[in-house]
Amino acid sequence: MGGGDRRADRGRALATLPGVPGRSAGRLPGALPGAAGQAGAAVPLPVARRRRAHRHRRAGERRPRPRPSPAARGRGRAVRSGEGVHADRGGAERAQRGVAPGVRRRRIRTGGRGHDAAQDGRVDGVSALSGGPAPVVTPVFDLVGIGFGPSNLALAIALAEEGSPALSTVFLEKQEAFGWHRGMLIEGTTMQVSFLKDLVTMRNPASPYSFVSYLHAKGRLADFINQKSMYPTRVEFHDYLEWVAARFERQVRYGTEVVTIRPVEADGEIRELDIVVQSGDLTTYRARNVVLAAGLRPVLPAGVVAGERVWHSQELMCRLRDLPEQRPHRFVVVGAGQSAAEVVEHLHSRFPAAQVCAVFSRYGFSPADDSPFANGVFDPAAVDRFYDAPHDVKRMIMDYHANTNYSVVDLGLLHDLYGRAYREKVTGVERLRVMNLSRAVGLETRSDGVNVHVESLATGEVEALRADVVVYATGYRPVDPLDLLGAAGQLCLRDERGDLLVGRDHRVRTGPETSCGIYLQGATEHTHGLTSTLLSTTAVRAGEIVDSLASAVLEPAR
Structure with missing residues (x-):
C-alpha cells in the first residue's frame, strides 16, 4: 500500500422485486438550501449545463431528445441482475443512458419538491430490517455519496467548483473521522504518485483544494520545492487529505454505516433509492442518485x-x-x-x-515498472482506450501491465x-x-x-x-457494490460474464423503468482499467461523474 498509482493489491414487474417499498402520496422538499460544504447543501453543477438548459426554458418548448454520448457506450449483452433475461438492444441503449419511458431531461433545479411522506420524519409501514417501526427518513437528496475517502472527497470538490445550478448532497462515512490507510502511515515512506495527481489538479489546476494550495496554506511551499521531489511523504499527503476533508465536514455524516439500499417504486418506475444506515437508530436517506465509493477490503x-x-x-x-x-x-x-x-x-x-x-x-x-511509457497506462486518455477495447484486449492490457x-x-x-x-x-x-x-x-x-x-x-x-x-x-479487494446495493442490485444489468455493465461516465446501466442513477468509484477495473482503485484519475473521474449528473437528472414527463 503506497497510496498511489500502484495501490490496489448485476425485467419483470417491479412488484416482484423483494425489498421494493411503495412511495407514499404527496410531496416533500427536495433540494435543500445552503452553502457548499454544509450537510444537505445545494452543491453547484457546471455552468455549461445550466446554459444548455436555459435555452429550453421558454414556455411550451420541449428540450430535444439527447443522442447517445460516448459516455454511454458499453459492450456485452445486457442481463438483469438475478434474472438472466437478455434485454433488447433498444432497451439496453436507453438503460445505459438512464432514460426511462415517459421521462424527459430537465434543467436541474436548485430547489424543488419531493414527497411529503417523510415530512413527519417517518415512512409508512414496518422496517424490513428491524421488524419494528420504520426507520427515520430524511428529505430527498439529489445525491447521496457512500463512503468519504479520496474518491468521494474529490467528488465533493468537483460539485462545489463546477458552477450552478445545484444538487442537494450528503456523504455517509462509517469511520468516526476522516482517515485513509492510517495503519500504513509509516514514517518516511513516500507516495508512489506525483503530488500533481492530487484530488483536483488533473481536472482543475487552479483549484484552491490542490496539494500546492495546501502547502501554501501551511507555509511550506518553498520548503517543499527545495526538496526537488514530486513525491510527498505518505504522512504529509494524508494531512493534505484531512485539510481538504475538514472544509466539507458539514456535508458528511461520519459514524454512519450503510446497511442496505432499496428501490422506491411509484407508478411502475423507480426514480429514487432508500439508503438505510445504522447510526444509533436506523435512518433512511432517500436519494435520486447514489455514488458508491466504499474503497478496498483487506484480503x-x-x-x-x-x-x-x-x-x-x-x-x-x-x-x-x-x-x-x-x-x-x-x-x-x-x-x-x-x-x-x-x-x-x-x-x-x-x-x-x-x-x-x-x-x-x-x-x-x-x-x-514505473518507466515513462508504462506510466501512460494511468493517464486519463488510457481509460477511454481501455473502455472501448474488446474484452480480450482488456485482459491483455491488464496482464501486460500488472507489474506496474x-x-x-x-x-x-x-x-x-x-x-x-x-x-x-x-x-x-x-x-x-x-x-x-x-x-x-x-x-x-x-x-x-x-x-x-x-x-x-x-x-x-x-x-x-x-x-x-x-x-x-x-493485498486488498474492492468492496463488491452488490453487497451494499442489496435489493437495489437487482436493478443493475450485467454482461454475459456476470460483470456489472458500467457506462463510460461510471454510471451502472439499469433497466428502462429505472431513472435514478447508481455510480461507482472503484470496482470498475473490468470496464475502466488499472486506475479504478488508484489516485491517478480520481480528479478527472469526479468531473466526469458531475457532468453525467448534470445531464441525467430526470423528471416525469407531464
Whole structure:
C-alpha cells in the first residue's frame, strides 16, 4: 500500500422485486438550501449545463431528445441482475443512458419538491430490517455519496467548483473521522504518485483544494520545492487529505454505516433509492442518485482469521503502539508486494533486537515498472482506450501491465532490503531472513505466540517458524457494490460474464423503468482499467461523474 498509482493489491414487474417499498402520496422538499460544504447543501453543477438548459426554458418548448454520448457506450449483452433475461438492444441503449419511458431531461433545479411522506420524519409501514417501526427518513437528496475517502472527497470538490445550478448532497462515512490507510502511515515512506495527481489538479489546476494550495496554506511551499521531489511523504499527503476533508465536514455524516439500499417504486418506475444506515437508530436517506465509493477490503488467505497475533498490514501502525521496542520480537511477514516490503523494512528498523522473516512464493521481490511509457497506462486518455477495447484486449492490457501495480516493489526499497540482508551476512548477526519460493500453509495460535508452517515450493519440505506476530501483507479487494446495493442490485444489468455493465461516465446501466442513477468509484477495473482503485484519475473521474449528473437528472414527463 503506497497510496498511489500502484495501490490496489448485476425485467419483470417491479412488484416482484423483494425489498421494493411503495412511495407514499404527496410531496416533500427536495433540494435543500445552503452553502457548499454544509450537510444537505445545494452543491453547484457546471455552468455549461445550466446554459444548455436555459435555452429550453421558454414556455411550451420541449428540450430535444439527447443522442447517445460516448459516455454511454458499453459492450456485452445486457442481463438483469438475478434474472438472466437478455434485454433488447433498444432497451439496453436507453438503460445505459438512464432514460426511462415517459421521462424527459430537465434543467436541474436548485430547489424543488419531493414527497411529503417523510415530512413527519417517518415512512409508512414496518422496517424490513428491524421488524419494528420504520426507520427515520430524511428529505430527498439529489445525491447521496457512500463512503468519504479520496474518491468521494474529490467528488465533493468537483460539485462545489463546477458552477450552478445545484444538487442537494450528503456523504455517509462509517469511520468516526476522516482517515485513509492510517495503519500504513509509516514514517518516511513516500507516495508512489506525483503530488500533481492530487484530488483536483488533473481536472482543475487552479483549484484552491490542490496539494500546492495546501502547502501554501501551511507555509511550506518553498520548503517543499527545495526538496526537488514530486513525491510527498505518505504522512504529509494524508494531512493534505484531512485539510481538504475538514472544509466539507458539514456535508458528511461520519459514524454512519450503510446497511442496505432499496428501490422506491411509484407508478411502475423507480426514480429514487432508500439508503438505510445504522447510526444509533436506523435512518433512511432517500436519494435520486447514489455514488458508491466504499474503497478496498483487506484480503487474508482462506482459513486465516485476524487476531491479537495475526494482523493484516492495514492495521500495522495501530497494532505496533502496544509492543515494546527493545524486546527481541520475532516477526513473520507474508507477501511479496510494496506493502510487504515496507512492513519488513519498518519492523527491522524499529525493533533493533527483532528477527524478521519475509515469506513469499517468488524467487525475490520484483521491481515495479514505473518507466515513462508504462506510466501512460494511468493517464486519463488510457481509460477511454481501455473502455472501448474488446474484452480480450482488456485482459491483455491488464496482464501486460500488472507489474506496474501488483506484487511489485519500488526499486530503491528493494535495494535497501537486499543491502541489509547482505550486511548482516558479513557481520554474522542475521536478523533479516528471506524465505523465497515458499508459502505459509498453516497457522497455530498459542498463548505465547504463533507457529507458522512454511512450505518450500522447491522441495515440499515444511518448516515451523515460531513468531510473536505474523503480518499478512496480502493485498486488498474492492468492496463488491452488490453487497451494499442489496435489493437495489437487482436493478443493475450485467454482461454475459456476470460483470456489472458500467457506462463510460461510471454510471451502472439499469433497466428502462429505472431513472435514478447508481455510480461507482472503484470496482470498475473490468470496464475502466488499472486506475479504478488508484489516485491517478480520481480528479478527472469526479468531473466526469458531475457532468453525467448534470445531464441525467430526470423528471416525469407531464
